Amino acid sequence: MAYWIKHPSELEERYQQRPDRIGLDTEFIRERTYWPQLALVQMAVGNEILLIDPLIPGMCEALKPWLTDTSITKVMHSASEDLVAFKSACDALPRPLFDTQIAAALAGVGGGMGYQKLVAEITGVTLPKGETRSDWLKRPLSDAQLEYAADDVEYLFALHDSLSERLQAKDRMQWLMDDGERMIASVARDEGEHWPHLSMRASQFLEPEAQLRLLRLLRWREQQARLSDKPRSWILDNELANLLARTPPADYEAMLKVFGRFPKAPRKLAQSLWEALTTPLPDEAEAPMALQATEGNKAAFKRLQDAVARLTAELGLPDGLLASRKHLESLLESGQWPSALAGWRQQQLEPILRPLLPGA
Numbered sequence: 001m002a003y004w005i006k007h008p009s010e011l012e013e014r015y016q017q018r019p020d021r022i023g024l025d026t027e028f029i030r031e032r033t034y035w036p037q038l039a040l041v042q043m044a045v046g047n048e049i050l051l052i053d054p055l056i057p058g059m060c061e062a063l064k065p066w067l068t069d070t071s072i073t074k075v076m077h078s079a080s081e082d083l084v085a086f087k088s089a090c091d092a093l094p095r096p097l098f099d100t101q102i103a104a105a106l107a108g109v110g111g112g113m114g115y116q117k118l119v120a121e122i123t124g125v126t127l128p129k130g131e132t133r134s135d136w137l138k139r140p141l142s143d144a145q146l147e148y149a150a151d152d153v154e155y156l157f158a159l160h161d162s163l164s165e166r167l168q169a170k171d172r173m174q175w176l177m178d179d180g181e182r183m184i185a186s187v188a189r190d191e192g193e194h195w196p197h198l199s200m201r202a203s204q205f206l207e208p209e210a211q212l213r214l215l216r217l218l219r220w221r222e223q224q225a226r227l228s229d230k231p232r233s234w235i236l237d238n239e240l241a242n243l244l245a246r247t248p249p250a251d252y253e254a255m256l257k258v259f260g261r262f263p264k265a266p267r268k269l270a271q272s273l274w275e276a277l278t279t280p281l282p283d284e285a286e287a288p289m290a291l292q293a294t295e296g297n298k299a300a301f302k303r304l305q306d307a308v309a310r311l312t313a314e315l316g317l318p319d320g321l322l323a324s325r326k327h328l329e330s331l332l333e334s335g336q337w338p339s340a341l342a343g344w345r346q347q348q349l350e351p352i353l354r355p356l357l358p359g360a
Contacts, residue, residue: 039136111318203290237334
């Protein structure tokens with residue numbers, strides 16, 4: 001049964017019971033802001049579903065003990081965005097985390113499965129998808145919204161039970177816990193991506209000097225987006241960033257002429273952007289370069305990909321779970337093991353990948 005929680009004291013009273021697990025989900029709005037605006041928290045506790053209004057004063061403070069109590073397992077699905085929302089609104093992160101999407105991938109059920117699809121796969125229940133584009137900040141919420149929100153946590157315990165059994169049978173429960181903690185630690189650091197140019201596919205077609213200019217622009221964009229609480233693309237879109245990096249204007253006036261071809265160019269921030277484009281970063285010398293698309297690099301990268309694909313098949317894991325293209329490119333370019341592939345991934349991958357690296 002679902003209960004609409006209207007006062008923090010209702011959460012505080014239930015917290016005295018200390019369940020060993022809760023199901024968690026959130027609804028938030030992030031279309032016009034950098035930081036997610038937490039609009040609703042759904043919590044499964046025993047046989048109850050609590051619909052918690054974080055807009056009520058004191059409610060986020062009442063949520064915080066639930067999130068930080070490490071004796072309570074938090075069962076969530078595809079939690080990365082929810083973690084950011086909790087960090088922003090409650091200054092707290094849910095530990096320990098059991099992410100059912102990651103668990104399904106590690107258990108061999110399927111990679112990147114949405115909640116509705118996973119519920120159908122595990123329980124046979126078909127859930128509606130009708131309120132995914134709702135305005136969750138509007139009050140009062142409709143009955144349809146509340147029903148949809150409750151559905152998002154109603155089956156988390158069933159998923160938790162089934163996936164826990166499968167992971168234990170494969171001796172992969174620690175893999176899941178490690179991945180969950182790594183995701184939480186990344187959100188807790190709140191540093192943003194340190195080398196954001198590596199995530200842009202266009203980087204592999206840029207010369208090293210141009211990649212450094214792109215790095216400057218993307219670091220600047222991240223800072224401006226955070227300060228203004230606006231989406232990154234509203235500050236500087238990828239197309240303009242790539243153009244300015246690849247073909248740098250001769251001077252400030254030339255840059256303004258380039259802006260004339262882009263209706264959404266950041267004209268009010270033009271001087272700041274020009275300074276960012278032309279000012280070297282303190283750590284530029286340490287910046288890894290995106291792997292250039294040469295024939296030799298393509299062949300070396302293909303050998304790494306094939307080795308990962310074979311191991312993925314042997315372990316019964318979905319494609320892409322062991323190592324992303326970006327991380328393999330970084331490994332091939334620098335020869336240094338990426339931190340994102342630490343832990344159980346390094347244990348599995350290093351023996352087969354290290355011999356394939358240049359100079360091995």
